Amino acid sequence: MQEASAPQAQQGHHGPPEGFIRKYVFSLDHKVIGKQYYALALVAVFIGMILSWLMRYHLIYPNGKIFGLEFLSKVGAPGGVMTPEYYLSLMTMHGTLMVFFVLTNAPFAAFGNYFLPIQIGAEDMAFPRFNMMSFWVTFVAFLVLMTAFFIPDGPPISGWTAYAPLSAVGPDAGPGQGWGQNLWGISIALFCVGSLLGSLNFIATTLDLRAKGMTLMRMPLSTWAWFITACISLLAFAVLLPACLLLVLDRMAGTSFFIPAGLVVSDRLQAHAGGSPLLWQHLFWFFGHPEVYIAILPAMGIVSHILVNSIRRPLLSAKVIIYSMMSIGFLSYMVWGHHMFVSGMNPFSSLMFSFPTLTITIPATVMTLIWLGSLYGARIRFTSASLFALGFISMFVSGGVSGFFLAQPSIDIYLHATYFVVGHFHMVMGVAAIFAVFAGTYFWFPKMTGRMMSEGLGKVHFWITFVGTYCIFMPFHYLGLAGNVRRYSSFVDDFLLPLMPVHRFITIAALITGAAQFIFLYNLIYSRFRGKVAPVNPWEATSLEWTIPSPPPWNNFGDRHPIVYHDPHQYGVKGSLGDYVMQDSPEKIENES
Amino acid sequence: MGKFFAVVLTIIALVSAVPIVRHTWWMPPDISTHGHAIDEQLTDTMAEAGFSFLAAQLLLAFFVWKFSERKDSGPIKSLPGGAKGLVIAALILVGTEMLALGVLGQKAWASVYFTPASPNALHVQAQAGQFAFYFRYPGADGKFGGLHPDKIDEGNQNYFGLDPANEVEARDDIVTGELAIPANREVLLLMHSKDVGHSFYVPELRMQQDFVPGLDLSVHFTATKVGRYEIVCTQLCGLGHYNMKAYLNVMAQDDFEKWLKQKASEQ
Numbered sequence: 001m002q003e004a005s006a007p008q009a010q011q012g013h014h015g016p017p018e019g020f021i022r023k024y025v026f027s028l029d030h031k032v033i034g035k036q037y038y039a040l041a042l043v044a045v046f047i048g049m050i051l052s053w054l055m056r057y058h059l060i061y062p063n064g065k066i067f068g069l070e071f072l073s074k075v076g077a078p079g080g081v082m083t084p085e086y087y088l089s090l091m092t093m094h095g096t097l098m099v100f101f102v103l104t105n106a107p108f109a110a111f112g113n114y115f116l117p118i119q120i121g122a123e124d125m126a127f128p129r130f131n132m133m134s135f136w137v138t139f140v141a142f143l144v145l146m147t148a149f150f151i152p153d154g155p156p157i158s159g160w161t162a163y164a165p166l167s168a169v170g171p172d173a174g175p176g177q178g179w180g181q182n183l184w185g186i187s188i189a190l191f192c193v194g195s196l197l198g199s200l201n202f203i204a205t206t207l208d209l210r211a212k213g214m215t216l217m218r219m220p221l222s223t224w225a226w227f228i229t230a231c232i233s234l235l236a237f238a239v240l241l242p243a244c245l246l247l248v249l250d251r252m253a254g255t256s257f258f259i260p261a262g263l264v265v266s267d268r269l270q271a272h273a274g275g276s277p278l279l280w281q282h283l284f285w286f287f288g289h290p291e292v293y294i295a296i297l298p299a300m301g302i303v304s305h306i307l308v309n310s311i312r313r314p315l316l317s318a319k320v321i322i323y324s325m326m327s328i329g330f331l332s333y334m335v336w337g338h339h340m341f342v343s344g345m346n347p348f349s350s351l352m353f354s355f356p357t358l359t360i361t362i363p364a365t366v367m368t369l370i371w372l373g374s375l376y377g378a379r380i381r382f383t384s385a386s387l388f389a390l391g392f393i394s395m396f397v398s399g400g401v402s403g404f405f406l407a408q409p410s411i412d413i414y415l416h417a418t419y420f421v422v423g424h425f426h427m428v429m430g431v432a433a434i435f436a437v438f439a440g441t442y443f444w445f446p447k448m449t450g451r452m453m454s455e456g457l458g459k460v461h462f463w464i465t466f467v468g469t470y471c472i473f474m475p476f477h478y479l480g481l482a483g484n485v486r487r488y489s490s491f492v493d494d495f496l497l498p499l500m501p502v503h504r505f506i507t508i509a510a511l512i513t514g515a516a517q518f519i520f521l522y523n524l525i526y527s528r529f530r531g532k533v534a535p536v537n538p539w540e541a542t543s544l545e546w547t548i549p550s551p552p553p554w555n556n557f558g559d560r561h562p563i564v565y566h567d568p569h570q571y572g573v574k575g576s577l578g579d580y581v582m583q584d585s586p587e588k589i590e591n592e593s
Numbered sequence: 594m595g596k597f598f599a600v601v602l603t604i605i606a607l608v609s610a611v612p613i614v615r616h617t618w619w620m621p622p623d624i625s626t627h628g629h630a631i632d633e634q635l636t637d638t639m640a641e642a643g644f645s646f647l648a649a650q651l652l653l654a655f656f657v658w659k660f661s662e663r664k665d666s667g668p669i670k671s672l673p674g675g676a677k678g679l680v681i682a683a684l685i686l687v688g689t690e691m692l693a694l695g696v697l698g699q700k701a702w703a704s705v706y707f708t709p710a711s712p713n714a715l716h717v718q719a720q721a722g723q724f725a726f727y728f729r730y731p732g733a734d735g736k737f738g739g740l741h742p743d744k745i746d747e748g749n750q751n752y753f754g755l756d757p758a759n760e761v762e763a764r765d766d767i768v769t770g771e772l773a774i775p776a777n778r779e780v781l782l783l784m785h786s787k788d789v790g791h792s793f794y795v796p797e798l799r800m801q802q803d804f805v806p807g808l809d810l811s812v813h814f815t816a817t818k819v820g821r822y823e824i825v826c827t828q829l830c831g832l833g834h835y836n837m838k839a840y841l842n843v844m845a846q847d848d849f850e851k852w853l854k855q856k857a858s859e860q
Contacts, residue, residue: 083832084832084833084834084835084836085831085832088829088831088832088834157829157831157832158829159829163789163790163828163829164790165788165789165790165806166789166790166829166830166831169788169789173723173788173789173831174723174831174832175832259806260806260807260808261807262742262807263742263786263787263788263789263806264722264742264745264754264787264788265723265788265789266723266788267745267747269742269743275807276807277790277805277806277807278805278808311660312662313669316671316672316675316676316679317675317676317680320676320680342792342801342802342803343803343805344802344803344804344805344808344810347702347706347707348707350702350706351699351702354695354698354699355695358691358692358694358695359691361687361691362683362684362687362688362691365683365687366679366680366683366684368649369679369682369683370676370679372649372652372653372656373672373676373679374672375653375656375657375660376656376660376670376671376672377660377669377670377671377672378656378660378669379660379661379662379663379669380595380657380660380661380662381662382594382595382598382661382662387594387598390598390653390657393653394602394650394653397645397646397649397650397653398609398646398650401642401643401645401646402642404638404641404642404645404694405635405638405639405642407694408634408638408694408695408698408702409698409699409702410630410631410634410698410699410701410702410705411631411634411635411638411698413631413702413705413799413800413801414620414631414635414796414799414801416801416827417792417794417801417827417828418827459594463601466601467601467605470605470609474609478612478613478617478618479618481613481618481619481620482618482619482620482621483620483621483794483796485794485825485826485827486827487829487834487835488834488835489832489834489835490835491835492835492836493823493825493838494823495621495796495823499618502618572669
């Protein structure tokens with residue numbers, strides 16, 4: 001493999017930051033930008049979690065008063081009692097915040113920005129100005145989205161998927177479908193721009209700025225995951241951006257991309273013609289399916305990276321993990337129609353989409369088997385980080401197997417739009433991917449802040465979250481098998497009433513598990529200021545981020561240009577001075593592959 | 594810590610399997626002619642998914658129990674067969690499994706979507722709109738009158754926008770709020786939406802199909818058991834989505850004909 005030349009081009013790319021604004025606000029430093037993304041994701045996840053509490057509470061007490069809700073929206077919750085439309089608004093914001101501002105931001109933009117340059121031995125990203133722009137555009141997108149809470153008509157009610165024509169015809173379709181939906185469309189369009197800039201940066205940096213000796217195959221698995229994710233992200237967001245613009249045009253400029261003729265909405269004949277609701281679905285899911293892999297691939301990379309360190313031995317094959325991630329990225333573009341099996345799309349297309357969907361099981365299974373097989377003969381160290389990494393494997397399996405059902409159109413006839421689907425995607429995204437973010441946080445916090453998090457609190461956090469999320473989301477599958485339809489603000493149908501005890505159990509589990517996340521938040525904030533001072537390499541890890549101070553200086557490696565001699569999997573190495581050899585150590589290793 | 598993890602995970606995996614094995618919360622009995630193929634497919638998939646789930650979780654638990662950090666520093670063992678063995682096993686086992694599910698499953702799909710309705714199926718039209726379903730029978734002339742969105746007048750119960758004044762075919766159309774059908778006779782349900790996306794879902798019938806504005810879609814099915822079943826909307830359509838439903842009333846042939854006559858007289 002061709003070695004990258006030392007990044008001399010980047011010397012003096014930008015000098016050390018001066019002044020508060022340059023250091024902490026409009027920073028060109030990828031580490032600050034990574035932390036900014038993390039902070040944004042943290043705010044978004046707590047808002048999203050509170051929204052989920054409000055939703056779960058309303059589902060079991062549809063006429064219940066929620067103290068204070070009337071201050072958030074007089075119209076949406078008069079006297080504190082949530083209206084059906086406000087439930088849908090909260091649900092839409094929950095999904096939008098979680099998928100975009102948490103799951104795309106945290107594992108990918110936050111950790112990727114912080115650690116990709118360091119892990120490849122670079123001083124910064126290839127385009128620091130693009131990088132700064134990508135964060136601030138994303139931040140503005142967040143503010144635009146949040147504005148929807150404070151306008152009179154409230155946030156949109158069409159779900160994070162915003163299907164047309166409900167999302168396209170305007171205020172006739174219902175509350176929140178006026179400016180709320182416009183703000184959604186503008187926010188997501190801005191988010192796309194931020195993501196495109198970020199992805200360009202990741203790709204250019206990985207290809208061009210690797211240190212001497214850092215061949216592609218010597219990159220840590222987390223870097224590989226960020227790189228592959230950036231590649232699929234470029235094409236995916238490039239399709240969502242025009243889709244959102246077309247939606248906004250339908251709503252504000254009288255076009256009819258997604259609206260056919262002859263619709264009578266709220267007794268008004270809509271003045272549109274010629275558009276196709278299915279076109280929105282195709283454009284959205286062409287983005288939407290790769291998007292969920294954009295959420296999970298960095299998680300897989302982070303978990304692999306932490307697992308190798310925690311089990312003190314190499315994975316059975318890092319190359320297989322890399323090729324599996326590439327296959328998943330490639331296949332992710334061929335399966336979008338599995339969200340549309342009963343959508344009215346040509347049923348032959350449904351069959352055609354189901355085959356690659358089933359095929360994606362293969363690389364996912366290969367990765368799971370490699371992780372499991374690597375545990376054989378290992379010496380597992382249990383830290384908060386490694387517990388969440390092991391928990392990820394369990395959650396990924398649980399979330400993945402429900403995919404076997406949903407990949408088949410015939411079974412999807414029954415399970416589509418039920419809680420089975422909601423259980424599936426929450427387990428893989430809402431639990432597994434978040435576990436990877438927790439693992440990454442506990443693992444990298446010492447490097448980012450120079451202090452250790454409390455392991456005691458971390459373990460309590462893990463156990464409550466591990467058991468709690470199973471208690472919340474496993475029952476979703478049972479509900480789905482019973483036919484429980486999703487996106488209902490309350491359950492009034494005869495066949496749903498017997499399922500209420502299950503819903504009550506879930507709500508209680510959700511509130512308890514949610515409360516435990518404040519242990520994590522407390523740990524994060526307390527340790528930032530009062531945690532034990534961290535050594536340079538507290539986990540005895542091999543990759544380049546552990547060769548620089550905690551926290552790192554502005555240009556990462558100071559005046560050094562690191563030279564890399566090994567891959568990052570040299571653990572349990574016979575003849576080494578410890579049981580591990582760092583990537584930049586000139587020490588020779590017998591039988592190194 | 595490792596042993597505790599293994600025990601907790603094992604308990605979680607086994608407890609999760611119980612409601613599945615015991616069918617505590619499960620699909621209602623199938624009342625359709627095509628549904629048994631779907632149910633069989635689901636049961637087969639459940640066996641494979643259940644096995645994969647339990648095998649993976651229990652293997653994870655076992656390995657975590659056995660390979661926690663120990664005091665000795667003997668040589669690192671590796672899984673016999675290494676990565677190559679696993680990749681080949683995965684490709685063959687999972688590949689065959691997925692191929693089997695895909696190939697077998699397409700028969701159930703084909704029976705719903707690739708076989709045309711029989712020529713003497715009962716034609717019923719369904720219209721979905723915020724937030725109700727309405728149904729229309731063609732009446733004695735066997736023909737449906739035209740649909741005119743500009744003539745829709747819910748206040749006067751003209752849900753479909755019919756024009757009986759100017760169209761002969763529309764005069765004997767029978768419009769109802771419930772879908773009554775005779776048992777053991779194929780029904781061709783012609784579906785269109787008045788406003789936004791909706792969906793037709795009857796769990797017992799093993800039937801779900803979206804209404805897409807601008808598209809004339811249809812499904813056909815035969816119900817085999819007399820009874821009253823809920824039709825619910827499953828495509829988010831606005832604030833009343835949770836409450837948007839109708840009833841599928843499967844009747845004996847005579848009862849159906851009586852019902853239809855009764856409805857015709859009420860038009």
